[in-house]
Amino acid sequence: MHFRTLIVENDDVSFSKIADLIQENRPNWEITQRLQSVKEIEDWIPEFNQFDLIFCQVELPDGNCFEISGWEEINTPVIFIAKDGLHALKAFDSNGLDFLIFPFEKSRFIRALEKVEHFNLGISFMKESSYKASNRTFVPKDYQKRFLTKIGNKFTFIPVKRIACFYSEDGMTFLVESETSQKYVVDYSLNELESELLNPEKFYRINRSVIINLDNLVEMKPFQNGRLALSLKAKTESGFIVAREKVNEFKSWINQ
Template identity: 45%
Template structure:
């Protein structure tokens, strides 16, 4: 069945990724040039009746896309695309069609679209309400990532900005922060799970294996390693060998390209 989509996404690489997946799996579906701002999304929603589905990033160039929904009833089903923490979003699963986390995985996006197709056939595909928008914006605004860490190195305590952390690693139950351009280990009182799930911005930090979380801003190079893994180098004066686990290589490459 012919479908016309509205793509709301301001990142060129993400636009290309979504286009590629749609053209491969739904070659008869059409979509115009992507909407990149809240302002343009508001204008597009005036003509929402011409669209069957909206694929919508949450973070746009001029703010959250949800700000475009506050004064209009959105009747078109929406699949949200976001780097936002899935645990904060899980309470909204029953209020919208679906959401896809970045980095965008083809299988996950296809699953969301197939969910939309199934609901459309059953006549149960629904839109989001103004109450949902208000609740979402309220909860979303509460999500604040860690800006600095109080660390210990010997008897010395100091604050290190999160943006200065080249990577975190865990060893013998202790979590260490390695600062960019430094070889000194700083102890932080958070587990890697806490850092990954709640404290670090997922647009900047990525857990490459069970023991290491890196900061993309300090990635210098990556090269093939044994058994399908990747060895990476960061801007840090450390002899630690940083290896991307084999099962994470594909996702890691997609994450870098966002």
């Protein structure tokens, strides 16, 4: 399969690593163009759909690549690259197919190439949770779709898609609704939620007390002592802080 590849990267070392890995693992993929600035992106973006693959460094000498409008109109798969995970949400909002944190491992780069190949073949990537070996068929795990909660004397069901997060406090577990920031008591521990009931592609335990829903994540910023501070659509009395020992895993989870 032949791919015409565009690389947007001003750093020669980074460019060489990307080019060498492409040549080593996909020798029939041709690097047909290199851009090195936001200004060049602005000039070339109307032509981006002529390429089969685009690698794009987020931070360039004259600014941030997302300063340019038009990413949403690009049909070509784009793999964004940055030195940290702070731009991951913006990358996927801009129709990015993947997001790599530099320096990246060779195996991670190859997975990105495979994702591009499957994208171009029209294959949908779905991570299956369990495998039935007896007849060699996949059996997706049935995760919780809604939670029964109680507030006062009233019982109500909260669909999973409306849940911003779960947190524990004083021996009780609460869920927070994304639209209203209303909290409800649930009869499960965080361990039960994490291991049995919640889809791990959507929910992540950022510390001992909080599990967040990725679909409700708005922003993340560096925080003291190597941690990350998150902003969700819902508000709570305490903030959302990713524990230092979970930061790298959390970035990888967002990037999966």
